[in-house]
Amino acid sequence: MAGVAGRLARRWCSGALRSPLQITRFPALQLHVCGPAMRASQKDFENAMNQVKLLKKDPGNEVKLKLYALYKQATEGPCNVPKPGVLDFINKAKWDAWHALGSLPKETARQNYVDLVSSLSASSESSGQVTPAADRKQPGSDALVVTSRDGITTITLNRPDKKNALTPQMYHDIMLALEAASKDDSAITVLTGNGDYYCSGNDLTNFTDIPPGEVEERARSGAVLLRDFVDCFIDFPKPLVAVVNGPAVGISVTLLGLFDIVYATDRATFHTPFSHLGQSPEGCSSYTFPKMMGPSKATEMLVFGKKLTAREACTQGLVTEVFPDSTFQKEVWVRLKAYSKLPPNAMRISKQVIRNREKEKLHAINAEESSILQERWLSDECMNAIVNFLSKKAKL
Numbered sequence: 488m489a490g491v492a493g494r495l496a497r498r499w500c501s502g503a504l505r506s507p508l509q510i511t512r513f514p515a516l517q518l519h520v521c522g523p524a525m526r527a528s529q530k531d532f533e534n535a536m537n538q539v540k541l542l543k544k545d546p547g548n549e550v551k552l553k554l555y556a557l558y559k560q561a562t563e564g565p566c567n568v569p570k571p572g573v574l575d576f577i578n579k580a581k582w583d584a585w586h587a588l589g590s591l592p593k594e595t596a597r598q599n600y601v602d603l604v605s606s607l608s609a610s611s612e613s614s615g616q617v618t619p620a621a622d623r624k625q626p627g628s629d630a631l632v633v634t635s636r637d638g639i640t641t642i643t644l645n646r647p648d649k650k651n652a653l654t655p656q657m658y659h660d661i662m663l664a665l666e667a668a669s670k671d672d673s674a675i676t677v678l679t680g681n682g683d684y685y686c687s688g689n690d691l692t693n694f695t696d697i698p699p700g701e702v703e704e705r706a707r708s709g710a711v712l713l714r715d716f717v718d719c720f721i722d723f724p725k726p727l728v729a730v731v732n733g734p735a736v737g738i739s740v741t742l743l744g745l746f747d748i749v750y751a752t753d754r755a756t757f758h759t760p761f762s763h764l765g766q767s768p769e770g771c772s773s774y775t776f777p778k779m780m781g782p783s784k785a786t787e788m789l790v791f792g793k794k795l796t797a798r799e800a801c802t803q804g805l806v807t808e809v810f811p812d813s814t815f816q817k818e819v820w821v822r823l824k825a826y827s828k829l830p831p832n833a834m835r836i837s838k839q840v841i842r843n844r845e846k847e848k849l850h851a852i853n854a855e856e857s858s859i860l861q862e863r864w865l866s867d868e869c870m871n872a873i874v875n876f877l878s879k880k881a882k883l
């Protein structure tokens with residue numbers, strides 16, 4: 488078989504993987520920044536085909552076959568040619584790879600191709616080293632800390648005195664951190680909180696200091712920010728893990744439906760008091776929660792604001808596993824370090840196989856939820872709830 492592998496390596500780039508387009512060095516990486524532009528267009532696909540030719544490192548036969556198969560599936564659809572004879576090793580290997588994609592839709596194959604090339608370009612660029620946090624573009628404040636070691640990039644919410652409530656700067660910084668993590672050499676990305684809370688949701692003081700004539704514009708720009716922010720989670724290409732170190736509120740809970748794994752301390756609670764706040768669900772929870780837990784349990788949480796314990800959240804499928812608080816950090820990190828040693832491309836691709844067919848739908852849901860919330864922010868119910876919180880009359 489070594490001879491077959493060698494021949495494959497020499498011929499893998501023939502014909503179908505070439506394109507006449509000229510491009511700058513890694514444009515697809517820029518296109519693959521978080522946001523609505525994340526869905527692979529024909530242009531992204533063409534750029535990715537060009538990037539393949541610029542790779543510094545040979546990605547190996549397995550990956551080349553995967554690229555070939557995704558290319559064929561994206562351009563011609565399911566395998567529709569006769570199986571080559573057993574002695575025609577190269578064409579049989581290619582046929583097998585293409586045929587294995589079954590009825591994967593063309594669009595999904597195109598997206599997977601672009602994502603795979605993007606991951607190869609990232610690792611080819613950084614020569615296999617994990618990016619130290621010091622080399623990253625740093626967040627705009629100390630409220631977010633990003634570290635990268637042992638194959639894991641960890642994004643830590645770091646506003647413990649405010650229970651890690653999310654400011655506009657933090658939304659932007661999380662998007663930047665996810666963008667960087669999607670390109671670095673880490674295998675897994677983690678979101679967690681510093682202090683006794685995971686996150687108390689949107690910082691309600693975000694609604695203060697708005698000049699009277701600017702309320703509508705602020706609601707509009709808030710909805711754009713929300714939509715872009717959630718899009719980053721929908722599109723994030725690597726396994727994304729929430730290490731829920733304490734209570735979680737609002738958007739930090741709804742987003743969990745877009746994570747691949749959620750580990751929680753038994754001290755954590757999960758609370759989405761949207762009606763109390765005159766608001767409505769976001770983070771695609773109007774879709775992911777009913778899907779996970781059934782419509783009535785989702786309604787208890789999202790409409791009536793029922794707070795779940797970690798164990799209840801685990802029973803409902805929102806949490807993957809609950810750990811005793813005393814051993815939470817140790818057990819979770821041992822587990823994640825072991826997972827981070829698995830082949831990163833395989834994990835990334837498997838995640839995409841699991842998630843990609845939902846992506847378009849999730850983007851549409853996110854857009855709808857964001858625009859509904861934009862209206863809600865202008866309602867008296869919402870304004871009154873914020874005023875109550877700020878005047879310390881109401882606490883959840």
Ligand SMILES: CCCCCC/C=C/C(=O)SCCNC(=O)CCNC(=O)[C@H](O)C(C)(C)COP(=O)(O)OP(=O)(O)OC[C@H]1O[C@@H](n2cnc3c(N)ncnc32)[C@H](O)[C@@H]1OP(=O)(O)O
Nearest residue numbers: 648649650652687688689690691692712713737738882883
């Ligand atoms: C781009 C925009 C996207 C928006 C998306 C829509 C998102 C929606 C949501 O996330 S809805 C959820 C909003 N969050 C809340 O309603 C939580 C409000 N906070 C509380 O009810 C409580 O603070 C608590 C239950 C989280 C914790 O209570 P407790 O343990 O008694 O602590 P304190 O209340 O004393 O809190 C300490 C300190 O933190 C401040 N703080 C806590 N959470 C928030 C918050 N969400 N926004 C602003 N500030 C918050 C709290 O005021 C205290 O500050 P102080 O020490 O008094 O200065």
